Amino acid sequence: xxxxxxxxxxxxxxxxxxxxxxxxxxxxxxxxxxxxxxxxxxxxxxxxxxxxxxxxxxxxxxxxxxxxxxxxxxxxxxxxxxxxxxxxxxxxxxxxxxxxxxxxxxxxxxxxxxxxxxxxxxxxxxxxxxxxxxxxxxxxxxxxxxxxxxxxxxxxxxxxxxxxxxxxxxxxxxxxxxxxxxxxxxxxxxxxxxxxxxxxxxxxxxxxxxxxxxxxxxxxxxxxxxxxxxxxxxxxxxxxxxxxxxxxxxxxxxxxxxxxxxxxxxxxxxxxxxxxxxxxxxxxxxxxxxxxxxxxxxxxxxxxxxxxxxxxxxxxxxxxxxxxxxxxxxxxxxxxxxxxxxxxxxxxxxxxxx
Amino acid sequence: xxxxxxxxxxxxxxxxxxxxxxxxxxxxxxxxxxxxxxxxxxxxxxxxxxxxxxxxxxxxxxxxxxxxxxxxxxxxxxxxxxxxx
Numbered sequence: 560x561x562x563x564x565x566x567x568x569x570x571x572x573x574x575x576x577x578x579x580x581x582x583x584x585x586x587x588x589x590x591x592x593x594x595x596x597x598x599x600x601x602x603x604x605x606x607x608x609x610x611x612x613x614x615x616x617x618x619x620x621x622x623x624x625x626x627x628x629x630x631x632x633x634x635x636x637x638x639x640x641x642x643x644x645x646x647x648x649x650x651x652x653x654x655x656x657x658x659x660x661x662x663x664x665x666x667x668x669x670x671x672x673x674x675x676x677x678x679x680x681x682x683x684x685x686x687x688x689x690x691x692x693x694x695x696x697x698x699x700x701x702x703x704x705x706x707x708x709x710x711x712x713x714x715x716x717x718x719x720x721x722x723x724x725x726x727x728x729x730x731x732x733x734x735x736x737x738x739x740x741x742x743x744x745x746x747x748x749x750x751x752x753x754x755x756x757x758x759x760x761x762x763x764x765x766x767x768x769x770x771x772x773x774x775x776x777x778x779x780x781x782x783x784x785x786x787x788x789x790x791x792x793x794x795x796x797x798x799x800x801x802x803x804x805x806x807x808x809x810x811x812x813x814x815x816x817x818x819x820x821x822x823x824x825x826x827x828x829x830x831x832x833x834x835x836x837x838x839x840x841x842x843x844x845x846x847x848x849x850x851x852x853x854x855x856x857x858x859x860x861x862x863x864x865x866x867x868x869x870x871x872x873x874x875x876x877x878x879x880x881x882x883x884x885x886x887x888x889x890x891x892x893x894x895x896x897x898x899x900x901x902x903x904x905x906x907x908x909x910x911x912x913x
Numbered sequence: 914x915x916x917x918x919x920x921x922x923x924x925x926x927x928x929x930x931x932x933x934x935x936x937x938x939x940x941x942x943x944x945x946x947x948x949x950x951x952x953x954x955x956x957x958x959x960x961x962x963x964x965x966x967x968x969x970x971x972x973x974x975x976x977x978x979x980x981x982x983x984x985x986x987x988x989x990x991x992x993x994x995x996x997x998x
Binding site for chain 2: 610611661664666667668672
């Protein structure tokens, strides 16, 4: 397998994360269990005529991909690979509501076109005029990582390619509320900044998009190398610990060689055990960073972890708001990302500074 | 007829998500497609559905739309002559 470098990255989240000159300097405090992304000025990136039909996820995806491409210096990628847990929920809901309200008559094309899971990948391709490979992965909370794995496979066969990889998920009126009814989202409003200490079932949810440009060759703009990535569909707490140790060992490294771990703790007392076990054992001597008390959780939230890793490499700094233990690394060369949701779709990623 | 023209402008803005357009900015005789309002083929399909849903007019041949959707005035004239609701 050839190398895989992140040559450009951008993220839109519930926090202001699109200004390249800041790194979580200003934090927005949310007081509810469902909150929206902090919108950049989409008009700077999308023509008004194109934007009028775009739902939130399409706007976020097109904008994040545009910034990532610009950062990488790549104008037209050789492939577009997207991941999403739930797809374009807003337009799916509108389409279904129209079906109900109009007794299955008078269905308009726009909402149908815009309600598929691969709408974002398609809109990015249309905007760029890119007719290359275009695939969308829908794999729960490992959707983003599934896209990255496909890109790595493609780069191993065609190392000359520049691949645009990203993830998108949005909040929608009805389907997001269903997750509140089934207990995935906390029943009561919460001061989100204290999410990780909540000790109650469920999490908080939001929306966002992260896009990266990946290539097999290290270039001047390369930020990080994706040394390895692994997903586990279902596994127990010990399985995860073993998988992480094995992944590190595969690269002739020890846990001590990790400068920081970025964990996907989401404040759900029933499932944060996966993280806490690692925090109290293999990572007890490693700097531990969390982010979902800033961004909320959603299927491709783990993409934000990639963005965090890259920003830490770029700035050689991890903001205090991310830190959940008292250890501070002396340098940031190797960062491990670990995420899971409801004990499923675990992902382990090893990033190395360029 | 003037009332219908204003109604159509409002419906166009809402149905076609013309977020940055005000009804007062759409001239009665401005072309809706091409250099005018810049509508496209997907909008044409939306307008065909709008005719049927709101005015009970079912176009037998979608190609008819090209002439009917020339401008707000032409649309209003066609609707006033053929509407069933």
